[in-house]
Amino acid sequence: MQSCGGQVIPPAGYFQKVSEYVHNAGGVFIADEVQVGFGRVGKHFWAFQLQGDDFVPDIVTMGKPIGNGHPMSCVVTTREIAEAFGATGMEYFNTFGGNPVSCAIGLAVLDVIEKEGLQENAIKVGNYLVKLLNEQKTKHLLIGDVRGAGLFVGVDLVKDRKRRTPATAEAQHVIYKLKEKHILLSADGPYRNILKFKPPMCFTMENAKRVVDAIDELLTEIENAAGNLANTQLCKKKEQLTDGQNKRVHKQNNNEKSEEESNREGHCHLTNGVPSDQKTVTCRDSYVVPAKRIRT
DSSP states (O other): OOSTTTSOOOOTTHHHHHHHHHHHTTOOOEEEOTTTTTTTTSSSSSGGGGGOTTOOOSEEEEOGGGTTTSOOOEEEEOHHHHHHHHHTTOOOOOTTTTOHHHHHHHHHHHHHHHHTTHHHHHHHHHHHHHHHHHHHHHHOTTEEEEEEETTEEEEEEEEETTTTEEOHHHHHHHHHHHHHTTOOOEEETTTTOEEEEOOOTTOOHHHHHHHHHHHHHHHHHHHHHHHHHHHHHHHHHHHHHHHHHHHHHHHHTTOOOOHHHHHHHHSSSSOTTOOTTSOOOOOOSOOOOOSSOOOO
8 A cells, every 4th residue: 555645555456467567567566564564554464465465576675663763674575586686796785784683673573563462453443543534524524535454544635525626735734733732643645635644553542532533623623714714705795796786776766875875785684685595694894713823
């Protein structure tokens, strides 16, 4: 699955086909498991396994999670590819490669993942997190999609669900405000409009509930502010309509009321002069927005 690309899960058989094209062109298929590996996707230890047992990359790269904070990385490949690299005459050298301290740390991380059931926790908490987020999707039109696996989930924020217009500013606002609540999320995807969930593997259901509740509150604020703005724009249009209709009536009756007096009548409850099939709206000069404006 794609990580920084926006938590996109390709359809079954996709990577098998891609691998076929790559091999025919003389290339190798590399699976980057730096963010999605080590049991994070829940069902499997490696994310590339989501494609099925018949798919095996030529090279697998892994990094940060293998050391749980200790700087480590690893490359796994076939003997054939490793020997072909050596045959080129190019030498690879790493001062700290394979040092016993890093190896001991890597083994300890693998032990903890297994003994503390962190892969199983990714399934349980991840499913609960997706359930909560899908409930928010039915409540907030800003949420266009919820996708992912285990504890690697993306929430696609859009301004229009049909056109899928990226809600980049809204996503950045949510991330910024969550920091004030001591919750760290990041944005992903080509338009930086996807909220990226990649919490620690020890993430709990209580943690998931707290994060989703905070997002619910922020999306409600954004939508209320947008609703007030839309209502104000509607009022202005109806004021213009009412003003125009009043002027036509005054002209027909040769009424010489001043423009100032006519305008004052236009700024009312918008019942006079509005066609019966249009909803009556009470207008005001300003609308309520959150105390801190949305940053764009």
